[in-house]
Amino acid sequence: MDKQNRHFAIKQIISHQVIGSQDELCLALGKAGFDVTQATLSRDLKELGIARINAPEGVRYVLHAESEERRLVSFIGYEIESIDANESIVVIKTLPGRAQGVAEIIDSMHHPAILGTLAGDNTIFVSPASVNRVDEVLRMLRSLMSEKRLQVA
Amino acid sequence: MDKQNRHFAIKQIISHQVIGSQDELCLALGKAGFDVTQATLSRDLKELGIARINAPEGVRYVLHAESEERRLVSFIGYEIESIDANESIVVIKTLPGRAQGVAEIIDSMHHPAILGTLAGDNTIFVSPASVNRVDEVLRMLRSLMSEKRLQVA
């Protein structure tokens, strides 16, 4: 089961050559000794959170920074102690000194329901895009804590 | 002809809510008073260079940093005086003091054929991913100079 290696190869390939379709990626992977179908690549790209940019100069798959950092999200659960909210703001308590780091990762998600974050030493204030979305943000952040995704792709 | 406004609305929408398909975007735009079809949105997203991320948590359109900066590319032609190459490196001459800025924009393209850039005051060294790709890089960079895309979206 070569999935792990294939995932690495995919990242390697799309960061070194212009890949404009899954069929094209399929070919490139074939040359590298990975024989899979388009269906598998569709799933791989999804798991890797790879972005597809369709610009005037053509289509291209890229390793999106947001997706890269998404991997970190799997780990921040261990640094978070609690997540609560009142009617207008979400407050996260972290391990000592880890608030800045956790806040940065949350920022990197660019989640539309989050207006911004402000971090102290072990506390983060997360302001929602609207007071009506406090719950949405709360639930989203709490779901991060329970993620078990420990794959270290 | 409302294209300009629609483009702005699209950016506004996708940065404030999770949009997972062009049909969905179509709906959101409809509510904002823009009635267009999926075909038009496909073209709009391409013109705006908007990225589509397909991750485990779902599909989502985002304003990709790379695409944003691509707009700047339209202007750097005015700051570039010449682009030449020998067998192994491309050398760009810019207006005085503009090398750093131009190099940064080139870097932001994350073009797979470019390994890296080094900028002085009015000179940039661009090292290709391989000596075999000097021509590719040269042609790509020269094409930037001639771009007429002056749309200030």
Added chain:
DNA sequence: ATATCTCTTGCATATTTATTCAAGAAAGCG
């Protein structure tokens, strides 16, 4: 005013990507 060009768009459809279903491989367990 008429002709010619360019730009934008929708419709129909081609192309590309995602998913359903079933099969096979590996892992855990009694």
Added chain:
DNA sequence: CGCTTTCTTGAATAAATATGCAAGAGATAT
């Protein structure tokens, strides 16, 4: 070891996105 459960995958197909073509709307020129 046999049984169940979980993963991974391909083939077929559904779903989503891109595009060829033609029509209409402005420009500009004659």
